[in-house]
Amino acid sequence: MSVCMRRLITSTRGFLWSDVETRALLDIWGEADVQSALDGNFRNSHVYRDVAGRLGELGFERTPEQCRIRIKGLKRQYYQAREGLRKNGQARKICRYYDEMDRILRARPAPASSGDPAASCGALPDLHGVHLLQPDPTCAEDCSRELREEDFEEIEEEEEQAGSGGPESPQDNFTEDSGEGSSCYTEHPIKVEHGSGFAIPLPPNDVLERPFSLRPTRPAKDMENIFQLVRNVIPPMTSKKHKGQDGKIGIIGGCKEYTGAPYFAAITALKVGADLSQVFCTKDAATVIKSYSPELIVHPVLDHPNAVSEVDKWLPRLHTLVIGPGMGREDAILDNAKGIIEKAKSKGLPIVIDADGLWLIAQQPSIIQGYQRAVLTPNFMEFSRLYEAMLSEPVETSDQHGSVLRLSQAMGNITIIQKGERDLISDGDKVLVCSHEGSSRRCGGQGDLLAGSLGVLVHWALLAGPEKINAQNPFLVAAFGACSLTRQCNHQAFQKYGRSMTTSDMISEVGTAFNKLFET
Numbered sequence: 001m002s003v004c005m006r007r008l009i010t011s012t013r014g015f016l017w018s019d020v021e022t023r024a025l026l027d028i029w030g031e032a033d034v035q036s037a038l039d040g041n042f043r044n045s046h047v048y049r050d051v052a053g054r055l056g057e058l059g060f061e062r063t064p065e066q067c068r069i070r071i072k073g074l075k076r077q078y079y080q081a082r083e084g085l086r087k088n089g090q091a092r093k094i095c096r097y098y099d100e101m102d103r104i105l106r107a108r109p110a111p112a113s114s115g116d117p118a119a120s121c122g123a124l125p126d127l128h129g130v131h132l133l134q135p136d137p138t139c140a141e142d143c144s145r146e147l148r149e150e151d152f153e154e155i156e157e158e159e160e161q162a163g164s165g166g167p168e169s170p171q172d173n174f175t176e177d178s179g180e181g182s183s184c185y186t187e188h189p190i191k192v193e194h195g196s197g198f199a200i201p202l203p204p205n206d207v208l209e210r211p212f213s214l215r216p217t218r219p220a221k222d223m224e225n226i227f228q229l230v231r232n233v234i235p236p237m238t239s240k241k242h243k244g245q246d247g248k249i250g251i252i253g254g255c256k257e258y259t260g261a262p263y264f265a266a267i268t269a270l271k272v273g274a275d276l277s278q279v280f281c282t283k284d285a286a287t288v289i290k291s292y293s294p295e296l297i298v299h300p301v302l303d304h305p306n307a308v309s310e311v312d313k314w315l316p317r318l319h320t321l322v323i324g325p326g327m328g329r330e331d332a333i334l335d336n337a338k339g340i341i342e343k344a345k346s347k348g349l350p351i352v353i354d355a356d357g358l359w360l361i362a363q364q365p366s367i368i369q370g371y372q373r374a375v376l377t378p379n380f381m382e383f384s385r386l387y388e389a390m391l392s393e394p395v396e397t398s399d400q401h402g403s404v405l406r407l408s409q410a411m412g413n414i415t416i417i418q419k420g421e422r423d424l425i426s427d428g429d430k431v432l433v434c435s436h437e438g439s440s441r442r443c444g445g446q447g448d449l450l451a452g453s454l455g456v457l458v459h460w461a462l463l464a465g466p467e468k469i470n471a472q473n474p475f476l477v478a479a480f481g482a483c484s485l486t487r488q489c490n491h492q493a494f495q496k497y498g499r500s501m502t503t504s505d506m507i508s509e510v511g512t513a514f515n516k517l518f519e520t
């Protein structure tokens with residue numbers, strides 16, 4: 001490595017990378033056009049110029065060299081974790097961004113001579129939330145990663161360190177994000193790059209991603225402070241309000257088999273801050289749901305012969321409808337749900353559709369197509385069903401952004417949240433990614449919590465008006481808020497209960513999670 005190069009690298013150290021900033025960098029670095037530009041190029045400074053530019057669009061000011069060095073450090077951690085396991089069956093070092101790095105590096109095309117050695121390494125279950133690779137004797141040394149300029153420098157640098165006989169410098173320990181602790185930005189001030197050492201709060205954990213690589217996009221600055229936009233829509237607590245003003249949410253769902261799902265959604269709506277939460281369920285389910293909580297108003301009407309008109313009576317007194325949790329898939333109930341959706345649409349009521357509501361939509365998409373006051377919240381299966389119904393082909397799993405964007409467009413620009421390891425949110429124009437830290441615990445009901453909180457946030461975002469949200473799509477703002485909140489509840493509850501965590505534990509965290517994210 002040249003002296004000049006070494007000096008440049010040294011000068012780019014000394015600044016903390018926050019969790020959100022690192023995730024934003026990884027999202028950009030992982031984009032297909034960046035990866036293919038890096039592939040096979042020994043000189044990559046022009047690529048990192050572009051990476052830094054894209055990061056800048058998201059509000060993170062970094063030089064190309066800082067981006068390159070950060071990526072290099074992350075790759076080192078990733079390969080060390082992987083190598084540690086390969087050699088000793090143990091990770092020498094936990095790499096916080098292992099999953100992200102793994103996803104990106106595994107997706108890289110295999111070197112022509114060796115096939116894809118990385119792909120031949122099977123995934124092991126989590127180790128402290130980190131996916132590690134199974135040792136595989138057929139794997140070539142270090143899974144034969146491709147060599148790039150940054151790799152060469154990494155090797156040289158490691159040799160230098162080895163030569164000095166010492167561990168990473170104290171400064172390195174300081175500059176490298178240890179990866180421990182919460183990603184909540186209020187807890188992680190970062191230092192300004194060339195400043196006087198004062199701390200500024202981190203930008204929010206939101207990333208606006210290009211739906212398609214190489215495609216010109218709208219300015220990312222538009223949505224750069226989406227966390228702040230969520231905060232802006234939260235109604236003030238004053239003594240001047242009457243009951244109902246902060247939200248009256250209706251949940252359509254609950255049948256003999258599923259009483260938990262509507263309860264989770266309804267109680268979450270209350271805990272987020274709605275004043276009233278009403279469940280419209282079948283007769284069988286009503287007493288059961290009522291017994292879970294005296295806070296909920298429960299109507300045993302969903303299997304009533306006049307179900308649609310029974311619910312319709314209440315619609316003028318509701319702010320948002322959440323349709324689907326625990327609704328079941330009986331034809332008669334689905335017919336009633338369809339009728340209720342028609343009534344709600346005619347009144348312009350915002351609608352969140354989840355679970356069995358999405359089953360109905362996959363059968364008859366026209367029920368909701370083009371109604372832009374709706375948000376659909378599919379999990380992986382539900383997304384696949386909808387996608388195939390609308391686009392007559394299987395989901396392109398290697399292009400999640402494109403898939404969610406295309407589905408939203410096909411549905412007439414309805415907002416869609418594709419739930420998963422990262423929640424992808426699109427209104428057919430933008431794709432937002434919420435990768436706020438949650439946990440590896442996947443107990444049932446988390447989607448119901450999301451749906452209930454979304455019902456409230458949608459109402460608040462609409463109520464707040466365009467000025468409070470910089471004229472952005474209120475459904476996107478609400479969706480991002482609900483995803484972040486769900487993940488924060490998951491994170492907090494998991495810290496307390498680990499593997500035994502249930503959705504009820506997450507619901508107990510709604511208050512503190514909400515305060516932490518939006519009110520501190």
Ligand SMILES: NC(=O)C1=CN([C@@H]2O[C@H](COP(=O)(O)OP(=O)(O)OC[C@H]3O[C@@H](n4cnc5c(N)ncnc54)[C@H](OP(=O)(O)O)[C@@H]3O)[C@@H](O)[C@H]2O)[C@@H](O)CC1
Binds near residue numbers: 258260328381448
């Ligand atoms: N306590 C309660 O009352 C609760 C009630 N609930 C209510 O249950 C009803 C049905 O909802 P649902 O989610 O089980 O139905 P659906 O989406 O068809 O999945 C069916 C199958 O698809 C698969 N699968 C799912 N996700 C996947 C993934 N990411 N990746 C890969 N595969 C995935 C998986 O298949 P498996 O692994 O079992 O083979 C799954 O079993 C609905 O009313 C809902 O509200 C829940 O809210 C929970 C709490």
Ligand SMILES: Nc1ncnc2c1ncn2[C@@H]1O[C@H](COP(=O)(O)OP(=O)(O)OP(=O)(O)O)[C@@H](O)[C@H]1O
Binds near residue numbers: 420421445450
């Ligand atoms: N692989 C994952 N890693 C991290 N978080 C996840 C993952 N999958 C889901 N989540 C979180 O759980 C939330 C709910 O997603 P999930 O796929 O469990 O929905 P669902 O199947 O509809 O839930 P429900 O059990 O209520 O029907 C997501 O919004 C996300 O916050």
